[in-house]
Amino acid sequence: MNDQLKKHNKSIQKKKLRRFFPIYLMALPGLIYLFINNYMPLPGLVLAFKKYNAKKGIFGSDFVGFKNFKYLFKTNDAFIITRNTILYNVAFIIVNTILAVFVAILLAEMVSNLKKVYQCLILLPFMISMVIVSYLVFGYLSNDNGFMNNTILPLFGKEPIFWYMEKKYWPFILIFVNAWKVTGYNSIIYISSILGIDRGIYESAAIDGCSKWKQITTITLPLLKPTVIMMTLLAVGRIFYSDFGLFYQVPQNQGALFAVTNTIDTYVYRGLLELGDMTMASAAGLYQSIIGFILILGANLLVRKIEPDSALF
Amino acid sequence: MKKHLAIALATVLTVGMLAGCGNAADSGSAAQETTSDQTATTTTEDNTSTAAEESLDAAAQAIADRKAEAEKTGEYKKVVVSFFDWTGAPAGLERVNAKLSEYTEETLGLDVELLIIDSAAYTDDIKLMLSSGEQVDLFSTCGPGYMTCVNNGYTADLEENDLLATYGAKLQDVVRPEYFDACRVGGVLYGVPPIKDYAIQTAAVCIGTEYLEGAGVDLSKFDKDDLGYYKCTWDDVDEMFAAMHAAFPDKTVYSTQDNMLSQGSCVDPVGGDYYGSLLDPANSLTVENVYESEVFKTWCDRFYRWNQAGYISGDAMTDKNGASARIKSGAFMAMMACGKPAYQNQISGECGRPMTVFDVGDPFMSSSAVSSFPWCMNQATEDPVAAMQVLEALYTDPVVANLACWGEEGVEYVVNDDTSINWAPGVDANNSEYYPNVLWLMPNQYAAHVWEGDPLDVGPQTAAFNDNCPVKSKALGFTWDNGDYAAEYTALQNAYQEYSGKVIYGFVDPETGLKELNDALKAAGLEEYMAAKQEALNAWAAENGIN
Numbered sequence: 001m002n003d004q005l006k007k008h009n010k011s012i013q014k015k016k017l018r019r020f021f022p023i024y025l026m027a028l029p030g031l032i033y034l035f036i037n038n039y040m041p042l043p044g045l046v047l048a049f050k051k052y053n054a055k056k057g058i059f060g061s062d063f064v065g066f067k068n069f070k071y072l073f074k075t076n077d078a079f080i081i082t083r084n085t086i087l088y089n090v091a092f093i094i095v096n097t098i099l100a101v102f103v104a105i106l107l108a109e110m111v112s113n114l115k116k117v118y119q120c121l122i123l124l125p126f127m128i129s130m131v132i133v134s135y136l137v138f139g140y141l142s143n144d145n146g147f148m149n150n151t152i153l154p155l156f157g158k159e160p161i162f163w164y165m166e167k168k169y170w171p172f173i174l175i176f177v178n179a180w181k182v183t184g185y186n187s188i189i190y191i192s193s194i195l196g197i198d199r200g201i202y203e204s205a206a207i208d209g210c211s212k213w214k215q216i217t218t219i220t221l222p223l224l225k226p227t228v229i230m231m232t233l234l235a236v237g238r239i240f241y242s243d244f245g246l247f248y249q250v251p252q253n254q255g256a257l258f259a260v261t262n263t264i265d266t267y268v269y270r271g272l273l274e275l276g277d278m279t280m281a282s283a284a285g286l287y288q289s290i291i292g293f294i295l296i297l298g299a300n301l302l303v304r305k306i307e308p309d310s311a312l313f
Numbered sequence: 314m315k316k317h318l319a320i321a322l323a324t325v326l327t328v329g330m331l332a333g334c335g336n337a338a339d340s341g342s343a344a345q346e347t348t349s350d351q352t353a354t355t356t357t358e359d360n361t362s363t364a365a366e367e368s369l370d371a372a373a374q375a376i377a378d379r380k381a382e383a384e385k386t387g388e389y390k391k392v393v394v395s396f397f398d399w400t401g402a403p404a405g406l407e408r409v410n411a412k413l414s415e416y417t418e419e420t421l422g423l424d425v426e427l428l429i430i431d432s433a434a435y436t437d438d439i440k441l442m443l444s445s446g447e448q449v450d451l452f453s454t455c456g457p458g459y460m461t462c463v464n465n466g467y468t469a470d471l472e473e474n475d476l477l478a479t480y481g482a483k484l485q486d487v488v489r490p491e492y493f494d495a496c497r498v499g500g501v502l503y504g505v506p507p508i509k510d511y512a513i514q515t516a517a518v519c520i521g522t523e524y525l526e527g528a529g530v531d532l533s534k535f536d537k538d539d540l541g542y543y544k545c546t547w548d549d550v551d552e553m554f555a556a557m558h559a560a561f562p563d564k565t566v567y568s569t570q571d572n573m574l575s576q577g578s579c580v581d582p583v584g585g586d587y588y589g590s591l592l593d594p595a596n597s598l599t600v601e602n603v604y605e606s607e608v609f610k611t612w613c614d615r616f617y618r619w620n621q622a623g624y625i626s627g628d629a630m631t632d633k634n635g636a637s638a639r640i641k642s643g644a645f646m647a648m649m650a651c652g653k654p655a656y657q658n659q660i661s662g663e664c665g666r667p668m669t670v671f672d673v674g675d676p677f678m679s680s681s682a683v684s685s686f687p688w689c690m691n692q693a694t695e696d697p698v699a700a701m702q703v704l705e706a707l708y709t710d711p712v713v714a715n716l717a718c719w720g721e722e723g724v725e726y727v728v729n730d731d732t733s734i735n736w737a738p739g740v741d742a743n744n745s746e747y748y749p750n751v752l753w754l755m756p757n758q759y760a761a762h763v764w765e766g767d768p769l770d771v772g773p774q775t776a777a778f779n780d781n782c783p784v785k786s787k788a789l790g791f792t793w794d795n796g797d798y799a800a801e802y803t804a805l806q807n808a809y810q811e812y813s814g815k816v817i818y819g820f821v822d823p824e825t826g827l828k829e830l831n832d833a834l835k836a837a838g839l840e841e842y843m844a845a846k847q848e849a850l851n852a853w854a855a856e857n858g859i860n
Contacts, residue, residue, distance in 0.1 A: 054443055054465050054466040054693070074838065075807075075836065077807060142631075143627030143628050144626060164628075164630060165630070254630060255810035255811045256630070256815055267807070270810070277461075280803075
């Protein structure tokens with residue numbers, strides 16, 4: 001009996017395998033890519049604990065323990081860059097989600113021939129390279145020729161501001177620039193979720209005398225919640241990574257602004273540009289990965305407690 | 314149908330990816346094969362005596378062996394030489410390499426391949442090649458840095474088994490013993506310095522000639538120095554700037570760069586950086602904090618004054634263009650660099666207009682002047698003998714030097730009656746197929762032709778300029794491996810970047826700016842770093858009998 005069951009199971013498995021074989025095959029290039037790009041370099045992490053010497057090679061070099069991590073924790077830089085990275089990302093998650101949902105609802109409710117045009121236009125900033133964005137920002141903030149100092153501030157009778165030397169403005173500038181750049185892109189997913197909601201619900205609500213505002217708060221938003229949670233979770237997983245272009249290019253790599261613009265990525269990049277030390281790069285990468293891993297596990301755990309259906313795993 | 318299509322697509326994608334990887338691996342192993350058969354001859358010759366005659370014989374023997382080997386296999390051994398230029402591999406590189414190999418097959422019994430890489434990519438690329446076993450035999454350390462290469466173990470000991478004395482004997486005719494010694498790290502010679510100006514004429518203020526005329530500056534009141542530049546004081550410079558500012562109110566007077574210490578002072582960045590420097594390098598080996606010194610404060614005061622007077626752009630801290638590129642754009646009028654023989658031509662070319670050079674500082678040779686970017690040999694080189702003989706040819710053979718520096722005669726350049734050279738008809742800097750424009754890092758630019766307009770004896774002039782330099786650092790030849798203090802160094806570098814900009818470009822009062830900078834540097838571990846440096850310097854001084 002048992003044997004028969006096993007056989008039966010096996011044949012089902014075989015059938016399944018045959019049936020899905022083309023799909024596995026289609027996934028193969030991706031899997032191979034993943035293996036080559038993400039798994040094969042893993043043994044190289046050992047470099048973080050070594051003093052590299054070309055003569056001895058990666059695996060033959062001497063172990064030095066945690067020495068390569070020392071530079072991260074030498075000053076309170078480690079605290080500042082970790083704080084900046086996490087706080088900025090939290091701010092981005094909140095601001096970008098609110099804006100993206102807002103824009104998505106507006107666009108979904110819009111009845112106009114120009115709807116497609118608006119959708120394209122709002123996506124445009126996302127397509128622009130950060131280097132170009134940095135010069136757009138510079139066009140506004142330049143001390144000598146900037147739009148702010150020459151046109152806007154004089155309108156209000158204010159003195160010119162040396163934007164690239166004043167730390168206090170930059171948290172706002174960076175959050176604003178980031179929101180401007182990604183809102184359009186983020187809203188696409190929300191728009192598609194909204195369009196996926198059954199129109200019948202809205203119609204019956206309208207018949208019951210429900211206003212537009214009521215429809216949004218009681219139908220659209222609750223039904224969007226799973227999408228919001230999923231997108232937020234994905235963002236939390238990357239909370240320890242920062243958009244290098246945003247934090248390096250947009251403030252023009254300005255030393256005076258380091259306290260509010262330095263993130264883990266820019267710190268490591270600067271350090272390695274000066275030192276050219278592979279082992280310290282590996283150490284920083286390992287630190288970033290481990291903390292990132294812990295954060296995504298933690299976030300998922302939290303979601304599973306609150307809303308089990310929405311958890312990723 | 315769909316299923317078949319999917320399978321076909323997947324197969325194609327997979328095969329394509331594997332093919333991409335496969336190719337790289339293949340070419341790697343092929344390169345190794347071409348160089349792996351020489352080791353036998355090398356080892357037999359390693360024990361040859363160093364007497365001059367015999368060394369010539371050994372060198373000639375090595376060449377003859379290679380030729381015989383090439384006759385048997387029909388293929389010449391190849392030596393790869395890598396350095397950077399500004400625009401990536403020149404279009405005519407293959408042709409120049411063919412010409413070069415045609416010549417070296419005769420003289421050395423091998424092929425030479427120049428591998429020229431874009432300056433922006435060179436540092437990363439050369440490190441990858443050196444650590445991955447790709448063939449590169451000789452390389453310039455300009456980019457990755459000499460100490461980085463030595464610390465990472467990329468470089469070969471050039472004197473192992475008398476390699477240099479036996480196969481690079483002629484190198485000792487063109488590079489002096491003291492310059493070799495300056496490149497030793499822990500007594501081991503890992504590199505040969507390029508022959509160039511090691512001394513600098515500090516604080517050469519360069520001003521567009523047209524602006525001087527427009528401002529009505531009278532040049533006849535200035536004397537000229539040995540190099541032919543106008544001698545003047547900082548007060549004179551202030552006066553000229555004021556006149557230029559009044560005459561050209563739309564243009565910015567001074568094009569800034571962070572070079573007030575490196576090009577505008579005789580402070581020695583001993584051990585490779587300014588975190589702990591020699592303030593009086595000709596007389597004292599005491600490591601001091603330059604950022605608290607009078608020299609640095611004077612510079613900051615000067616920039617504060619200039620900034621207040623409106624000579625400096627409000628965007629100085631954010632503008633990343635080179636100082637000369639800004640002058641070329643026409644919006645800026647003056648800059649500071651360091652002078653040397655034949656500098657006026659060079660800076661005028663860079664700024665795209667005739668420039669007048671004013672000599673405001675003193676000549677100076679720092680401890681790292683010679684050893685900043687020597688030529689090195691890959692420790693994994695299959696045939697050190699062949700590589701050494703190519704290195705020797707680069708330094709001493711005019712045919713090889715000319716091909717590497719200027720390309721092919723008659724195609725890239727033509728020779729004038731007085732042996733100077735100029736563009737071949739129809740060729741210029743923009744359309745030349747071989748114009749690396751990095752003479753200063755080439756092994757020996759003076760073995761090649763001189764460009765029209767520069768003095769024909771620029772080589773001897775430069776040698777004399779180096780020799781006559783009155784302020785030579787006592788620590789000349791001291792090198793320091795800061796690997797154990799990498800954490801402090803990174804922290805210092807960050808602190809400097811964070812607090813220096815405002816004060817060195819005169820945006821804050823030096824009183825407060827300097828205090829901020831010094832507090833940050835001390836918090837980052839400046840004192841510890843300086844103490845370590847001082848200890849290493851003392852040990853070196855004791856070892857070399859310097860006090």
